[in-house]
Amino acid sequence: MNADAKKRYKDIEFPFTCPVTNRTFQSAQGLSCYVTKTLKVNHEKYYNDYINHRDSSCFFCGNKGMFISISKGYRNLCGDPICVKKSFSSHTVEGFMYRNMCSREDAEKLYENENKRQLEERTKTQDKLRKEDPLWDKKRSRNCIEFWIEKGLNKDQAEIEVKTVMMEIHDKTSKKLKENPERYADKYPTKVEYYISRGYSEEYARNKISEIQNRFSLKSCIEKYGDVDGNRIFKERQQRWQSTLEKNGNLKGGYSKISQKLFYDILKSYTKTDDILNVYFWTKNKEYFLKNDEFIFLYDYSDLNRMKIIEYNGDQYHANPKIYSSLEMPHPYNKSKEYTAEKIWSRDNVKNELAKSKGFDVLVIWDSEYKKNPQQVLEKCIKFIHE
Numbered sequence: 001m002n003a004d005a006k007k008r009y010k011d012i013e014f015p016f017t018c019p020v021t022n023r024t025f026q027s028a029q030g031l032s033c034y035v036t037k038t039l040k041v042n043h044e045k046y047y048n049d050y051i052n053h054r055d056s057s058c059f060f061c062g063n064k065g066m067f068i069s070i071s072k073g074y075r076n077l078c079g080d081p082i083c084v085k086k087s088f089s090s091h092t093v094e095g096f097m098y099r100n101m102c103s104r105e106d107a108e109k110l111y112e113n114e115n116k117r118q119l120e121e122r123t124k125t126q127d128k129l130r131k132e133d134p135l136w137d138k139k140r141s142r143n144c145i146e147f148w149i150e151k152g153l154n155k156d157q158a159e160i161e162v163k164t165v166m167m168e169i170h171d172k173t174s175k176k177l178k179e180n181p182e183r184y185a186d187k188y189p190t191k192v193e194y195y196i197s198r199g200y201s202e203e204y205a206r207n208k209i210s211e212i213q214n215r216f217s218l219k220s221c222i223e224k225y226g227d228v229d230g231n232r233i234f235k236e237r238q239q240r241w242q243s244t245l246e247k248n249g250n251l252k253g254g255y256s257k258i259s260q261k262l263f264y265d266i267l268k269s270y271t272k273t274d275d276i277l278n279v280y281f282w283t284k285n286k287e288y289f290l291k292n293d294e295f296i297f298l299y300d301y302s303d304l305n306r307m308k309i310i311e312y313n314g315d316q317y318h319a320n321p322k323i324y325s326s327l328e329m330p331h332p333y334n335k336s337k338e339y340t341a342e343k344i345w346s347r348d349n350v351k352n353e354l355a356k357s358k359g360f361d362v363l364v365i366w367d368s369e370y371k372k373n374p375q376q377v378l379e380k381c382i383k384f385i386h387e
């Protein structure tokens with residue numbers, strides 16, 4: 001690094017003789033006065049026309065730098081905020097090159113040293129903080145309740161925030177996976193890449209995967225338990241699986257993940273622990289249900305203290321009347337000829353009337369409505385809950 005590297009501009013040498021009048025000046029002050037008062041010219045113009053003693057381009061973008069004065073010329077930095085930011089950055093080699101006026105090679109060394117120094121410093125401070133407060137790390141992670149308690153929430157509110165954060169993280173991860181499946185293939189034991197990246201052969205990978213897939217097959221049951229028992233055990237498990245499917249299928253058609261996000265957001269509007277405990281939805285504490293002689297109905301969001309129920313309806317499953325006419329059959333799984341939109345409405349009507357007969361207010365939110373304007377729907381739900 002050269003000694004006067006910190007200077008981003010260079011003074012012209014005095015004495016300086018003006019090419020216009022051949023008058024000679026001993027200092028920047030004298031020259032500046034003369035240009036203003038005698039020549040009556042703009043300083044930048046005078047510099048451009050008669051001095052121009054050094055490169056005036058911005059180090060970062062190459063445009064003209066900021067003008068400083070007749071004797072100093074231009075700074076090697078323009079006024080663009082992006083370039084100004086770069087000039088301050090200690091996270092880029094260019095930043096070091098600019099500030100120290102040095103070669104890329106030197107800047108790289110400086111950059112490395114600076115990073116090392118910062119890292120050491122950070123580790124030192126963090127170690128100290130950890131020693132003083134064992135919960136320090138947790139207080140800094142949005143997915144730990146300590147973080148939210150530190151922010152002033154009580155334990156129940158903090159738990160809600162953590163669940164929301166976890167859902168966000170989960171959503172982001174699965175979105176990333178969906179958009180770029182090859183890149184993450186090596187994270188899953190059901191993908192060949194998983195084994196290859198761990199140094200196994202492709203053959204080994206294929207065997208391993210089919211082993212996983214067959215783990216619950218009839219063949220593996222027989223291998224494990226013998227012919228008679230294997231057959232029986234496999235059949236029993238199939239039946240058990242089937243009956244859970246049916247049970248769940250009768251009780252509910254599955255919850256949508258996006259509804260849970262809305263519900264956690266609604267939950268944040270509660271302040272009392274007792275109120276929060278008496279709210280039911282699937283991923284929090286399972287759904288609240290009501291029975292009549294014929295059916296058991298599960299409700300999406302139930303507040304037993306305030307006697308409010310929110311139903312979050314998928315447009316297709318519940319045949320949104322804004323989309324479907326009464327004789328259409330939009331339900332994606334139940335393809336029976338009788339399962340028309342009208343049938344779905346009447347079933348949902350029975351469900352909602354049952355809740356009303358038990359003293360609940362019921363608000364129906366359509367999936368498409370929420371997706372179009374999540375903030376507005378959230379506000380509507382919060383108003384409904386607390387009115």
Ligand SMILES: [Zn+2]
Nearest residue numbers: 058061078083
């Ligand atoms: Zn620039």
